[in-house]
Amino acid sequence: MxxxxxxxxxxxxxxxxxxxxxxxxxxxxxxxxxxxxxxxxxxxxxxxxxxxxxxxxxxxxxxxxxxxxxxxxxRTYIKSAHHSIVEFFERTIKGDLDEKINEAAIQIQNAENVIFIGIGSSGILAEYGARYFSSLGKFSLYIKDPHFPIHSKFRNNSVTIALSVSGENPFTVNHLNLLKQEGSNIISITNNKLSTIAKISNINIPYYVTEEYFEEANITTQVPVVYIIESIARQIYRLNH
CATH class of the missing domain: 1.10.10.10 (Winged helix-like DNA-binding domain superfamily/Winged helix DNA-binding domain)
Incomplete structure (x- = not known):
């Protein structure tokens, strides 16, 4: 209003x-x-x-x-967590989620450096993703400052993993453009495969759940993002062993 x-x-x-x-x-x-x-x-x-x-x-x-x-x-109606998860699996089980996860895992496995980026709740999950990857043996960084100095040796053969529900966040889009210009390959996890972030990515993994808002806050479930992050990390581990 x-x-x-x-x-x-x-x-x-x-x-x-x-x-x-x-x-x-x-x-x-x-x-x-x-x-x-x-x-x-x-x-x-x-x-x-x-x-x-x-x-x-x-x-x-x-x-x-x-x-x-x-x-x-x-008229604001908040769905149950169970409904959101069922919606995610019903929509993705018929798609190519496993293939996308495997494709991303292979690209990340071959990269020397992995960078996670995101803002808001996506930023919190990006930080979690960097920690989870590192815990399973693939050292990763979470960077929230688009002007954070990145040494050239970290930009070479690097993969940037971008998280965004809408795929349109200006902060993340600008950050990605800078990293892409530096030669980093882009993997994005978004709710919309037609979004700006998805289009500028080398690999996009969409998760298709209905976006929900309460007042001004985006309360779309982030469980699918956690599932995808952990699945990629575990697949990288399997590929390495």
Whole structure:
């Protein structure tokens, strides 16, 4: 409902108006503009200017969008963990997941250096992946800073493993572009095989689960990512032994 850019554009009066609305959305959705002005001690002109900054022609359009937002929020349904896992295996068992995992394992086995990257929850799993690979004998690094200095000997014959649910995170895309320009082969694990990250990868392993959001947070299950990471690591171990 309120983007970071729009909030940043609010002046002091508009910020106080935003604070009131965000805490009283159900009430504001049915108020008249004069009632809101009296409650927040601002002028109707301030309210109309506030609405225009949210791309609304007036207060009536703002209330329509607010009601739609509230209805959408009420329909939020969080699936059970069991449902998400069953969905993953039902969709991937018919595909080429095992072949993709084996292909990735062979490429990683032959690489001298392995780098994991990701941001947010994907970054947490990237760090876990680097540790899990290292535990099974394939030393790996997790790098979250795109400007982290990487010596040329680590870039030679290297594989970068990128994790991203959407496959569109600008931070990860930019990071991958830098590493690809340095000659690193890219393996990505994403939820969408048509995403930007998937397209710039040498190998993409999609896991096909329905993305879920709660308010502004992406709560899509990450269990498939853990399964894929561990499967690749174990396959590398088998190839080495």
């Amino acid at each position: 309120f983007s970071n850019d729009s909030i940043a554009s609010f002046n002091e009066l508009e910020t106080s108006l935003y604070n009131y609305i965000s805490q009283n959305m159900d009430k504001v959705a049915y108020m008249r503009i004069r009632e809101l002005a009296d409650e927040t001690h601002v002028s109707t002109a301030t309210i109309l200017r506030f609405c225009r900054k949210l791309n609304c022609d007036g207060f009536s359009e703002f209330k329509v969008k607010l009601k739609m937002y509230l209805e959408e929020d009420k």
